[in-house]
Amino acid sequence: MADEAFFRNLPKVSLHDHLDGGLRPATMLEIADEVGHTLPASTPDALATWFTDAANSGSLERYLTTFAHTTALMQRAEDLRRVSAEWVLDQAADGVVAAETRWAPEQHQTMGLSLDETVEAVAQGLRDGMAQAKAAGTPIIARQILCAMRHADRSLEIARLALRHRDTDLVCGFDIAGGEVGNPASKHKAAFDLLRHEAFYYTIHAGEEGPLSSLLDAIDCGAMRIGHGVRTADDISRRTDGSFVLGRLASFIRNNRIPLEICPTSNVQTGAVTELAAHPLGVLAWLGFTVTINCDNKLMGGTTLSREYALVASAFQLSTTEMAQFALAGASALFLDHDEREALLRDMTSAWMAASFTDQSGQQH
Numbered sequence: 523m524a525d526e527a528f529f530r531n532l533p534k535v536s537l538h539d540h541l542d543g544g545l546r547p548a549t550m551l552e553i554a555d556e557v558g559h560t561l562p563a564s565t566p567d568a569l570a571t572w573f574t575d576a577a578n579s580g581s582l583e584r585y586l587t588t589f590a591h592t593t594a595l596m597q598r599a600e601d602l603r604r605v606s607a608e609w610v611l612d613q614a615a616d617g618v619v620a621a622e623t624r625w626a627p628e629q630h631q632t633m634g635l636s637l638d639e640t641v642e643a644v645a646q647g648l649r650d651g652m653a654q655a656k657a658a659g660t661p662i663i664a665r666q667i668l669c670a671m672r673h674a675d676r677s678l679e680i681a682r683l684a685l686r687h688r689d690t691d692l693v694c695g696f697d698i699a700g701g702e703v704g705n706p707a708s709k710h711k712a713a714f715d716l717l718r719h720e721a722f723y724y725t726i727h728a729g730e731e732g733p734l735s736s737l738l739d740a741i742d743c744g745a746m747r748i749g750h751g752v753r754t755a756d757d758i759s760r761r762t763d764g765s766f767v768l769g770r771l772a773s774f775i776r777n778n779r780i781p782l783e784i785c786p787t788s789n790v791q792t793g794a795v796t797e798l799a800a801h802p803l804g805v806l807a808w809l810g811f812t813v814t815i816n817c818d819n820k821l822m823g824g825t826t827l828s829r830e831y832a833l834v835a836s837a838f839q840l841s842t843t844e845m846a847q848f849a850l851a852g853a854s855a856l857f858l859d860h861d862e863r864e865a866l867l868r869d870m871t872s873a874w875m876a877a878s879f880t881d882q883s884g885q886q887h
């Protein structure tokens with residue numbers, strides 16, 4: 523079975539990976555020292571362990587509390603820039619060829635930065651990271667998705683911020699993040715309406731902890747991609763003869779090829795699924811849904827995209843050819859201009875096809 527190292531050598535796309543969930547522990551300790559923030563551990567290894575332990579609670583609410591420590595270290599422009607550059611370099615080192623990082627500007631203003639300044643700082647970091655990755659021979663396309671917090675009321679302001687920076691600061695999309703229960707996407711409908719009116723792009727976190735109605739709400743708001751969407755499986759039943767029956771919502775998502783940004787390890791950590799083997803991504807992919815694989819938060823998950831691919835391949839006994847579908851679905855779902863995306867798809871297709879013939883152990887697939 524192909525392992526993490528095998529998938530690291532293959533081109534992958536990261537659609538759903540939070541900037542404030544992917545800091546390097548060593549960097550956190552350095553910045554904490556400078557800004558006077560107290561962290562729960564004092565060595566990189568102990569800090570990494572603290573995050574994964576805290577994130578393994580089985581509760582999304584508890585999982586989200588760990589972000590107080592990361593966002594506290596991303597309040598100065600130089601820190602946002604550094605963390606963004608390192609985020610890009612870590613992706614490139616993991617064989618990711620295109621990555622969209624998402625984060626919430628409104629959470630990075632405690633030291634006086636304006637919303638515009640936070641976006642510009644992250645853009646600088648992404649450019650730094652792309653330049654360094656290219657020089658190292660591992661080129662990568664990096665973009666940013668601006669999130670509004672779903673429990674707050676700044677989504678229209680953040681949507682306008684995204685539009686203001688779409689052409690100059692690598693902003694490719696918009697999202698809403700945070701606790702789903704009690705904070706339906708429709709609360710932010712004005713933001714989504716504005717973005718559609720301006721022909722801009724957005725994804726919506728939905729169907730992670732929230733019920734099926736939360737997913738329907740996101741579709742009603744015009745979600746172009748769905749963050750997680752695990753609950754789609756609740757609208758699919760099985761007849762006694764083993765065949766599947768899709769409800770109207772699941773059918774709509776499948777028929778419209780709305781990409782699901784599945785984050786396997788994160789879904790287990792937050793309790794969205796009980797264990798990886800029970801994750802509905804296997805059956806969703808088999809039924810023809812547009813399934814992509816993502817990290818959500820590398821720090822909290824103690825993971826990488828290569829590791830997520832290896833975990834999925836192992837849990838569902840999938841071949842390299844089958845795993846290629848996830849990677850290519852990810853590339854097709856990027857909020858990226860057509861020509862650039864097609865070029866990426868061509869390169870990725872040939873790399874995965876070559877790998878499909880012979881995996882690391884020389885077995886034919």
Ligand SMILES: [Zn+2]
Pocket residue numbers: 538540727749818
């Ligand atoms: Zn997320």
